[in-house]
Amino acid sequence: MSRRSIVPFGPQHPVLPEPIHLDLVLEDERVVEAIPSIGFVHRGLEKLVEKREYTEYVYVAERICGICSFQHGSGYCQAVEAIMNVEIPPRAEFLRTIWAELSRMHSHLLWLGLLADAFGFESLFMQCWRLRERVLDIFEMTTGGRVIFSVCKVGGVRRDISSDDMKRIITVLDTIVADLKDFERVFFDNNTVKSRLCGVGVLSKEKILELGAVGPVARGSGIKLDMRKLGYAAYDKIPQVEPIIETAGDCYARCLVRLRELYQSVEIIKAAASTMPEGEISVKVTGNPNGEFFSRVEQPRGEASYYVRGNGTKFLERFRVRTPTFANLGALLATLPGCDLADVPMLVLTIDPCISCTER
Amino acid sequence: MGFAEFTKTAVRNLFSKPATKNYPKVKKEFFENARGHVIFDETDCIYCSLCARKCPADAIKVDRNAKTWSIVRAGCVQCSNCVDACPKKCLSMGPEYTPVMTEKGCETYARVPDNTEDN
Numbered sequence: 001m002s003r004r005s006i007v008p009f010g011p012q013h014p015v016l017p018e019p020i021h022l023d024l025v026l027e028d029e030r031v032v033e034a035i036p037s038i039g040f041v042h043r044g045l046e047k048l049v050e051k052r053e054y055t056e057y058v059y060v061a062e063r064i065c066g067i068c069s070f071q072h073g074s075g076y077c078q079a080v081e082a083i084m085n086v087e088i089p090p091r092a093e094f095l096r097t098i099w100a101e102l103s104r105m106h107s108h109l110l111w112l113g114l115l116a117d118a119f120g121f122e123s124l125f126m127q128c129w130r131l132r133e134r135v136l137d138i139f140e141m142t143t144g145g146r147v148i149f150s151v152c153k154v155g156g157v158r159r160d161i162s163s164d165d166m167k168r169i170i171t172v173l174d175t176i177v178a179d180l181k182d183f184e185r186v187f188f189d190n191n192t193v194k195s196r197l198c199g200v201g202v203l204s205k206e207k208i209l210e211l212g213a214v215g216p217v218a219r220g221s222g223i224k225l226d227m228r229k230l231g232y233a234a235y236d237k238i239p240q241v242e243p244i245i246e247t248a249g250d251c252y253a254r255c256l257v258r259l260r261e262l263y264q265s266v267e268i269i270k271a272a273a274s275t276m277p278e279g280e281i282s283v284k285v286t287g288n289p290n291g292e293f294f295s296r297v298e299q300p301r302g303e304a305s306y307y308v309r310g311n312g313t314k315f316l317e318r319f320r321v322r323t324p325t326f327a328n329l330g331a332l333l334a335t336l337p338g339c340d341l342a343d344v345p346m347l348v349l350t351i352d353p354c355i356s357c358t359e360r
Numbered sequence: 361m362g363f364a365e366f367t368k369t370a371v372r373n374l375f376s377k378p379a380t381k382n383y384p385k386v387k388k389e390f391f392e393n394a395r396g397h398v399i400f401d402e403t404d405c406i407y408c409s410l411c412a413r414k415c416p417a418d419a420i421k422v423d424r425n426a427k428t429w430s431i432v433r434a435g436c437v438q439c440s441n442c443v444d445a446c447p448k449k450c451l452s453m454g455p456e457y458t459p460v461m462t463e464k465g466c467e468t469y470a471r472v473p474d475n476t477e478d479n
């Protein structure tokens with residue numbers, strides 16, 4: 001037996017700007033054990049709920065994460081609305097759906113770029129982020145912010161998208177699809193890329209169920225798990241919302257799931273834009289929340305759940321978030337033992353970790 | 361299985377204009393209703409402190425007696441909640457980002473124009 005050594009990975013690592021630390025126990029080049037430690041960016045946002053009025057906390061909830069910011073805001077609003085029995089106008093539901101799908105696109109494009117960067121394909125990384133920039137411009141045009149939108153509020157949304165803007169958005173999305181088609185084959189047909197992804201970090205369906213992984217990680221192993229099927233916001237009115245699954249369960253499958261979801265998001269946005277009813281975008285909310293509720297949304301990284309408890313005052317009593325990365329960390333640790341040291345960045349990336357989300 | 365999938369994109373990039381802007385010669389144009397910074401117009405302000413109470417970042421301070429309205433620009437998170445809260449509509453959002461600063465100071469707007477420390 002060869003000698004064991006420990007290589008620290010993170011919290012500062014060139015591949016991953018996320019503060020997770022792994023102690024990798026190696027035997028030669030092979031990982032035999034991975035010991036994680038997190039807690040580098042804890043900000044205590046859940047506790048802050050006791051100090052901010054429930055209507056203002058939306059802006060704090062959004063800041064849990066910079067990538068899924070919209071879903072954090074809408075997930076929180078959904079929970080408060082459910083406690084207070086507020087029904088938001090249909091147009092607001094559609095707008096929430098559109099912004100949520102745009103967020104998914106920008107997150108997946110970001111991830112594809114990071115993946116390309118991790119396997120050393122710098123220009124592919126630039127291409128992905130170049131496309132992502134167009135999505136960010138859409139955000140700036142419609143919401144006023146590029147990553148933190150502040151458009152969701154308890155009772156609806158704060159801004160509308162005019163039909164002219166909607167047409168412009170669709171045109172931009174078409175250019176994104178056209179450009180993505182040009183180089184998407186690099187991800188799923190290139191020898192070098194495939195050699196880094198295929199058969200790496202295989203997770204079987206049973207293993208995923210046992211570990212409780214969510215999102216593209218679960219869908220990459222053939223599990224039909226997509227919270228959008230719950231029909232929150234306007235997802236129940238859009239037929240295109242079918243979970244995209246791959247069965248191989250390796251890094252390659254997880255990459256394909258995200259790539260295909262990009263196209264699906266475009267379809268959903270188009271469908272939402274064409275069926276979006278006219279009307280109000282928010283309702284007036286009076287009173288304070290009293291009661292508790294669990295709301296679940298599908299973020300780009302998977303299912304996030306929000307627990308909200310109010311006590312009849314304008315300050316909530318408890319707010320709790322279970323983010324998708326937290327659920328997926330188990331899956332990550334299951335894939336690491338037995339892999340090569342060189343594959344570790346790839347494995348960490350394919351769960352699309354968002355540590356600041358996880359630590360709130 | 362292939363190996364030259366990126367060629368088309370690469371060749372096109374070779375002959376197309378750069379995707380980036382030649383800053384500072386070419387400035388980025390902000391979208392009309394982007395949320396960049398808070399603009400305070402003191403003419404109508406009644407110093408009711410509603411904006412300060414509604415600010416999730418505690419960036420605004422209002423002194424009713426001294427008739428001053430101050431904002432910590434570096435603390436403001438551009439959520440525009442104060443803009444919605446103001447009963448007199450004296451707050452608005454400008455599209456440009458807050459300029460680069462060397463100190464995280466507090467910007468105070470006083471009632472009497474002579475005392476304005478507008479920095």
Ligand code: SF4
Pocket residue numbers: 404405406407408409410411412422429445446447448449450451
């Ligand atoms: S809410 Fe408006 S009127 Fe009241 S203090 Fe603030 S800026 Fe002045």
Ligand code: SF4
Pocket residue numbers: 398414415416417418419420431435436437438439440441442443
């Ligand atoms: S924009 Fe938001 S953070 Fe900035 S001063 Fe207004 S309420 Fe406070």
